[in-house]
Amino acid sequence: MPEMPPRVGLFVTCLVDLYRPAVGFAAVKLLEQAGCRVEVPLTQTCCGQPAYNSGDKADTKAIARQVIAAFETFDYVVVPSGSCGGMIRLHYPELFADEPAMFQRAQHLAQRTWELVSFLVDVMKCEQVAARYDGVATYHDACSGLRELGVKEQPRKLLQSVAGLRLSELPGAEVCCGFGGTFSVKYPQISDKMVGDKAADIAATGADTLLAGDMGCLLNMAGKLSRLGKEVRVRHIAEVLADMTGEVSPIGVGEALR
Amino acid sequence: MSEARAQIIQSIRRALKRDALNAEAERALADRLAEPKRNLIPARAARLDHRAQIDLFVRMSEEVQTTVARVSSAGAVPGAIADYLSQRNLPSRLVMTPDPQLDDVPWAERPMLEIRRGRAEDADQVGITACFAGIAETGTLMLTSGPESPTRNNFLPDTHIVVMRGEQVVASYEDGWTRLRQRRRAEGQSPMPRTVNFITGPSRTGDIEQRIELGAHGPRRLHIVLIDDAASA
Amino acid sequence: MQPTSHAFKANAEGALGNAHLQQALKLMRAGFPGRRAAAIARLPEFDDLRDEAKAIKDHVLANLDFYLEAFEKNVIAQGGQVHWCRTPQEACETVLAICRRLDAKTVTKGKTMIAEEIALNDYLEANGVTPIETDLGEYIIQIRKEYPSHIIAPAIHLVKEQVADSFRATHRELDPKRRLDEAPTLVAEARGVLRQKFLSADVGVTGANFCVAETGSTIIVTNEGNGDLTQTLTKAHIVLASLEKLVPTLEDASTILRVLARSATGQEFSAYTTVSTGPRRAEDSDGPGEFHVVFLDNGRSAMLGTEFQDMLRCIRCGACMNHCPVYASVGGHAYGWVYPGPMGAVLTPSLVGVDEAGHLPNASTFCGRCESVCPMRIPLPKMMRHWREREFEKKLSPATYRAGLGVWAFLAKNPPLYRLAANAAARVLATFGGARGRFRSLPLAAGWTQGRDMPAPQGRTFMSLWAARRKETGAS
Numbered sequence: 026m027p028e029m030p031p032r033v034g035l036f037v038t039c040l041v042d043l044y045r046p047a048v049g050f051a052a053v054k055l056l057e058q059a060g061c062r063v064e065v066p067l068t069q070t071c072c073g074q075p076a077y078n079s080g081d082k083a084d085t086k087a088i089a090r091q092v093i094a095a096f097e098t099f100d101y102v103v104v105p106s107g108s109c110g111g112m113i114r115l116h117y118p119e120l121f122a123d124e125p126a127m128f129q130r131a132q133h134l135a136q137r138t139w140e141l142v143s144f145l146v147d148v149m150k151c152e153q154v155a156a157r158y159d160g161v162a163t164y165h166d167a168c169s170g171l172r173e174l175g176v177k178e179q180p181r182k183l184l185q186s187v188a189g190l191r192l193s194e195l196p197g198a199e200v201c202c203g204f205g206g207t208f209s210v211k212y213p214q215i216s217d218k219m220v221g222d223k224a225a226d227i228a229a230t231g232a233d234t235l236l237a238g239d240m241g242c243l244l245n246m247a248g249k250l251s252r253l254g255k256e257v258r259v260r261h262i263a264e265v266l267a268d269m270t271g272e273v274s275p276i277g278v279g280e281a282l283r
Numbered sequence: 284m285s286e287a288r289a290q291i292i293q294s295i296r297r298a299l300k301r302d303a304l305n306a307e308a309e310r311a312l313a314d315r316l317a318e319p320k321r322n323l324i325p326a327r328a329a330r331l332d333h334r335a336q337i338d339l340f341v342r343m344s345e346e347v348q349t350t351v352a353r354v355s356s357a358g359a360v361p362g363a364i365a366d367y368l369s370q371r372n373l374p375s376r377l378v379m380t381p382d383p384q385l386d387d388v389p390w391a392e393r394p395m396l397e398i399r400r401g402r403a404e405d406a407d408q409v410g411i412t413a414c415f416a417g418i419a420e421t422g423t424l425m426l427t428s429g430p431e432s433p434t435r436n437n438f439l440p441d442t443h444i445v446v447m448r449g450e451q452v453v454a455s456y457e458d459g460w461t462r463l464r465q466r467r468r469a470e471g472q473s474p475m476p477r478t479v480n481f482i483t484g485p486s487r488t489g490d491i492e493q494r495i496e497l498g499a500h501g502p503r504r505l506h507i508v509l510i511d512d513a514a515s516a
Numbered sequence: 517m518q519p520t521s522h523a524f525k526a527n528a529e530g531a532l533g534n535a536h537l538q539q540a541l542k543l544m545r546a547g548f549p550g551r552r553a554a555a556i557a558r559l560p561e562f563d564d565l566r567d568e569a570k571a572i573k574d575h576v577l578a579n580l581d582f583y584l585e586a587f588e589k590n591v592i593a594q595g596g597q598v599h600w601c602r603t604p605q606e607a608c609e610t611v612l613a614i615c616r617r618l619d620a621k622t623v624t625k626g627k628t629m630i631a632e633e634i635a636l637n638d639y640l641e642a643n644g645v646t647p648i649e650t651d652l653g654e655y656i657i658q659i660r661k662e663y664p665s666h667i668i669a670p671a672i673h674l675v676k677e678q679v680a681d682s683f684r685a686t687h688r689e690l691d692p693k694r695r696l697d698e699a700p701t702l703v704a705e706a707r708g709v710l711r712q713k714f715l716s717a718d719v720g721v722t723g724a725n726f727c728v729a730e731t732g733s734t735i736i737v738t739n740e741g742n743g744d745l746t747q748t749l750t751k752a753h754i755v756l757a758s759l760e761k762l763v764p765t766l767e768d769a770s771t772i773l774r775v776l777a778r779s780a781t782g783q784e785f786s787a788y789t790t791v792s793t794g795p796r797r798a799e800d801s802d803g804p805g806e807f808h809v810v811f812l813d814n815g816r817s818a819m820l821g822t823e824f825q826d827m828l829r830c831i832r833c834g835a836c837m838n839h840c841p842v843y844a845s846v847g848g849h850a851y852g853w854v855y856p857g858p859m860g861a862v863l864t865p866s867l868v869g870v871d872e873a874g875h876l877p878n879a880s881t882f883c884g885r886c887e888s889v890c891p892m893r894i895p896l897p898k899m900m901r902h903w904r905e906r907e908f909e910k911k912l913s914p915a916t917y918r919a920g921l922g923v924w925a926f927l928a929k930n931p932p933l934y935r936l937a938a939n940a941a942a943r944v945l946a947t948f949g950g951a952r953g954r955f956r957s958l959p960l961a962a963g964w965t966q967g968r969d970m971p972a973p974q975g976r977t978f979m980s981l982w983a984a985r986r987k988e989t990g991a992s
Contacts, residue, residue, distance in 0.1 A: 044971070044974065045974055046982075075921060075924055076921060079913070080909075205882060209963075213963025247969075251969040278952075287600045291811070291813050292585075295759075326561070421785040439745075476793070477792070478793075480744065484787050493544060
């Protein structure tokens with residue numbers, strides 16, 4: 026455990042920034058509760074994944090350079106998303122494989138970049154959170170977090186410690202929800218089929234709440250559940266762990282912020 | 284054709300950004316082929332003593348719907364086979380390979396078993412063969428082709444009965460290959476027979492709605508009579 | 517066969533609406549992943565074996581010229597022949613020449629994807645030789661005049677009623693009143709019909725999972741026994757193999773065999789794993805009189821030394837497509853050619869061109885499940901991304917899509933502009949999303965909102981709220 030409070034740069038992600046600031050504030054609260062000093066570099070925009078997955082390496086590199094410059098001085102960079110976290114941690118070094126100087130910097134940043142829940146458990150050694158949530162929740166393992174960053178047990182560990190919350194394992198938790206960023210735009214019908222299957226699995230658990238660690242997946246699943254008329258509350262796991270569910274309604278429900 | 288061959292080899296070398304391997308590199312690779320080395324062998328069978336390997340072989344065989352009868356001597360084999368056939372209401376007319384490994388079984392003691400030694404034909408419903416080895420790791424039989432062990436005898440009859448000895452059970456496929464190479468060298472034969480069959484259970488297919496059905500084209504039934512005598516230990 | 521990969525989207529749409537197919541895919545989804553997981557749970561060394569298998573293949577690819585020549589030498593030493601074919605046309609001509617020389621009327625076939633790749637059946641038929649598929653799945657699709665939808669389970673897209681209908685339509689000599697509603701009866705009928713074909717065939721064609729350089733042997737991995745009857749009962753055994761099937765020794769083959777069946781079907785070992793070396797020996801009482809290995813390049817050598825080389829490690833187990841959520845939604849025919857699923861998405865553009873097959877590497881969420889189950893540790897999403905890079909360079913994606921991404925990238929590179937745009941978008945969407953907090957329809961997002969609602973954002977961006985909070989507390 027670090028002696029001085031670790032200086033953490035929050036990479037808030039474009040979807041949290043645009044769609045659901047509550048997740049960003051929940052992340053800040055959790056990090057501060059864990060003993061970190063949190064800063065939010067103002068020049069952050071996007072991690073570059075949409076460009077990367079569309080084969081536009083030039084733009085991806087330009088965006089990545091920005092991110093590296095903005096974040097490389099922090100002790101840690103924490104991201105409330107497995108896919109953006111994976112982009113920085115795994116793909117930034119790959120991007121600069123042919124530029125030794127940038128590669129070093131990317132590598133240096135990558136090694137200190139973490140998805141939020143895995144940071145809390147694996148780095149800050151959190152065993153529990155002080156939170157209450159009355160309900161039966163099921164948890165979807167977002168693909169990048171799961172397969173690129175090894176996020177699997179950590180969210181479950183912390184959810185177990187939430188008072189009043191019962192966890193009902195989602196069959197096919199590891200099966201993709203069909204978002205895939207640009208995929209949901211390029212192949213919307215296939216995406217819709219995949220999220221339809223996911224919604225059926227969610228409904229079968231009988232859970233009243235769906236949680237995950239990635240906004241893209243959450244928007245996708247929330248949109249499908251609401252179209253199907255399913256009464257499932259969809260939230261980012263950070264909101265529950267930070268005990269902030271009273272402050273914002275679930276995704277896709279209720280009133281906008283004034 | 285040799286133009287195509289030359290072009291393909293050229294294309295490979297161009298892609299790999301080199302010319303042909305130099306003599307030293309070639310020799311190293313040739314040595315690798317001449318003295319094959321084993322890679323990782325799973326501990327499952329390899330760590331067991333031979334007795335336990337035989338037990339594992341039987342268990343793994345039964346898992347894939349092979350039936351196994353253990354007898355204590357060659358003398359008990361005809362009776363075991365007669366019992367097997369009558370229990371299943373199967374014909375007692377059999378084709379048996381001319382394999383010398385089957386010669387010391389006293390077939391004549393069970394005259395109701397009408398045995399023809401030779402190559403299997405379409406009409407043969409039950410066939411008896413020997414085998415080269417049994418691989419304990421996965422309950423797999425290793426059979427080799429030869430003048431006295433035609434390959435079709437393993438496939439044409441509906442029921443395939445294999446008579447084997449405990450000492451034929453080995454841990455791994457690699458043990459099987461080592462034995463085969465040694466045997467063929469010792470007998471002055473070419474390194475490989477025409478066919479080596481690794482058989483793990485009866486013929487099957489999952490091609491219709493993923494449901495496993497036995498007896499697709501090969502035998503519907505695979506039965507092993509294992510002579511588990513003192514020599515097996 | 518002519519690729520229809522360019523029509524992937526339309527193919528997929530049809531697939532999504534095909535009730536029989538969806539029923540069949542449901543069965544597939546329920547079966548394969550669990551079986552594989554159970555098999556590898558029983559073998560603690562499985563992951564180490566994957567590493568070894570990968571190392572063996574990488575070594576072979578780096579020395580492919582040597583191993584091909586060594587293999588050829590040993591095939592010839594055993595009395596067999598090796599043919600080298602650059603293109604599908606050369607391979608088809610080679611096979612036909614052998615058939616003609618032997619005056620062959622019928623050719624039984626074990627399952628081989630190479631035969632599909634070169635369209636061998638059509639070629640043989642056009643030249644007066646009758647090919648007979650003997651693998652049950654291949655037989656079913658042959659009589660239905662379809663092509664395979666999966667590389668190890670070719671008829672996986674069908675339900676048993678469809679098979680029964682095809683059998684009734686084809687096996688006209690059998691009693692029309694017979695019942696064909698159960699799988700065992702269907703299998704038994706196929707067995708009976710094909711048995712005679714085996715016994716009377718002139719030439720047998722199989723594929724090869726492996727070509728062993730040490731001994732000049734080819735190996736096939738099957739469950740039915742058809743590949744064995746095909747090669748044992750005929751005058752000639754012809755093996756179709758692409759260049760990358762080489763492995764150095766029998767030990768190396770054994771290592772890779774350990775990960776193959778477990779990854780494919782969850783079996784410990786397939787029912788029949790057969791090692792064939794040369795024609796029958798002089799003293800043998802059965803076996804083919806001739807043994808031919810027909811090597812096909814068709815783009816393989818061109819993949820060496822490129823960012824697609826890793827794809828040559830593929831052992832055709834099918835694990836990737838068994839675990840792919842896109843494949844599980846649309847089935848194999850949507851991909852439009854011989855190789856579907858994730859491995860098809862990477863390989864097909866190499867073999868038929870990215871102009872034709874460009875959709876395939878795009879129709880992926882990069883969930884990574886394929887890579888996680890690949891026994892040969894092939895980085896499939898990474899190579900799909902490489903195809904997307906090639907397409908981007910060639911401007912192959914739709915203009916509107918590229919424009920949209922261009923705008924996004926422009927803004928992302930310009931933080932102050934991005935902030936303005938994001939704030940505006942958040943407000944607008946939140947306002948129109950209203951009290952319900954979601955959109956049932958949204959201009960420019962019709963694809964999404966056709967089947968899903970679009971949640972509305974909270975209305976202010978995090979960055980603007982954070983800046984406001986900082987101002988309040990006087991922090992920087």
